[in-house]
Amino acid sequence: MSERMIIDALPARNNILLGIVATNTGNAVVDAMIQGALRACLEELDDAPKVEVQEWRRASDPPPTHNETWHDGDEVYSGETSMKVWAYCADGTQHDAHYEIHDGNGQWFVEGKDDKFSEHGNVTHWMYYPAAPKD
Structure with a gap:
């Protein structure tokens, strides 16, 4: 199974979105850094090449x-x-x-x-x- 297929098989995108929304450490600067990192992960995931799996x-x-x-x-x-x-x-x-x-x-x-x-x-x-x- 390729790396992309593993990513597609996991609910990674939803977990990243939830992390962006739910980040609340009490420190606005830390929250912004965490949310920025999660957004970067989301962009990388969205830009990853798509794998087409042939089906009968x-x-x-x-x-x-x-x-x-x-x-x-x-x-x-x-x-x-x-x-x-x-x-x-x-x-x-x-x-x-x-x-x-x-x-x-x-x-x-x-x-x-x-x-x-x-x-x-x-x-x-x-x-x-x-x-x-x-x-």
């Missing part, structure tokens, strides 16, 4: 598609297709896949063992690939 989504809620035209030999096809995603199939296997819509009908296409895409009706869940590292 149901196959009945496919990824967004965009219009695309592609060539297969002499045939030209057009329709809507999604970006490549990671799919979980009913047989317990996981594969690269994408979702296509032709003539209003949607279909999952899963990369088969022969490295070609073949139709499978057994996709139960999918998730986006994580973002590539920046460095």
Whole structure:
């Protein structure tokens, strides 16, 4: 678990806000110093990078598609297709896949063992690939 995920899992932000409101040592200068430090912590927490955790989504809620035209030999096809995603199939296997819509009908296409895409009706869940590292 990353540092940011741990911070998000704790009620840290609420505790900092409560500390700012509830600081009352009886000394106005000390209170101001404590509240200033807590506000600095809050700003640092708010500026921390956000971590997106990928989650499995149901196959009945496919990824967004965009219009695309592609060539297969002499045939030209057009329709809507999604970006490549990671799919979980009913047989317990996981594969690269994408979702296509032709003539209003949607279909999952899963990369088969022969490295070609073949139709499978057994996709139960999918998730986006994580973002590539920046460095």
